[in-house]
Amino acid sequence: MSIDTGTSKGKTADRREFVSKLLGALPDALVVTGLGSASYDVFAAGDRDKNYYLWGAMGGSTSLALGLALAQPDKSVVVITGDGEQLMGIGSLATIAAKQPRNLTIVVLDNGHFGETGMQRSHTSLGTDLVSVAKGFGIANAFAVESIDRCGDIADQAAARKATTFVRVCIEASEPPRALPPRDGAHVKNRFRSALGFDPF
């Protein structure tokens, strides 16, 4: 039995183009990435001090972004992650829904596959609909997009900071050239905090 969720045959957005356009429209946003391809997409769009890249801690991107969003309520916080990373931390959507941080936008680049490990199918190729999951957890402003045409709209919502937002972006199961962000977590942490005006110890 095969289930077509639209990720393999339906309309899709180019992941690099999408992330580049979205972040280009949000120059002041605080950005957290999941590990793997999503972090490469964000780095390829241009390294910024206000990017926090994960190289591990799989499942942690949305939770880390929650703590950040609560600490910085006057800034837009944007998570860019993939379906596999989001699935591992799926319960965090319930935790986020319980808090409803208005300044948090979660963007899941969903290709239905675990791209970093050899393109094995993920649950979103096998029946899981992340938008329904997010809504079920209590994130009312959850929707899917299939092209970069919606980038402006998503950027406007993120900048407005009116409601927790969850966006599933249908992308192709392709592997663009790797663009590796810095792996020194302490360096990335310190420059992120410095950009917000916080000193090291």
Add this chain to the structure above:
Amino acid sequence: MKNRDGGISNLYFVKPAIRFYDFYITASPAHADWIAMDHRPTTAPAWQQDIFKVLKEGNVRQIAYVPDAGHSHVIRSAIADPDIEDIVLTTEEEGVAVVSGAWLGGQRAVLLMQSSGVGNCVNMFSLLSSANFPFFTLVTMRGEYADFNPWQGPMGRATQGALELMGITVLRASDPDQVEEIVRAGFDAAFEAGDRVAVLLGQNLIGRKKWERK
């Protein structure tokens, strides 16, 4: 921004005899009456009040937790405090990332859990050492003192070792009179020196759990 319902309706936290993982065992329709009725304020043990005092004086702004009876006063106090975000987690590893995110955004945050939760956190602890995040967690112990439930034993016995294997300094408080000092020492090591610290709160602090109503 506090949670939507103001946080006052969660009855699981007001009955000290109920611990999170035990709730599914002890709760049944026959118990629904006393779960619903017993929400009068109770005086928390002094050592639990001491813990909240340390956190409040230390300017903690976020408290993430999976509940336990030993944390009930701190959780109630966090919910009631307009300057502290209370964050209930579905699993403890979320909390490791939440408190790191809070630090990234300039705030101090702590994680509360029981010993079984430490096992859920192990890989997520790599975030702390990979990026040198300060970290402070309070862990109520199970499976070590007159515990009726043998399923709490394996993780209870491995809790300290698991934390230390992942590079976290472990302190322990078993005497109610020493809780404040030890918690303060661990807290300062985390947020003044940038260390990663867990304080284990001995199961004897909470005492024997009553499993049967008489």
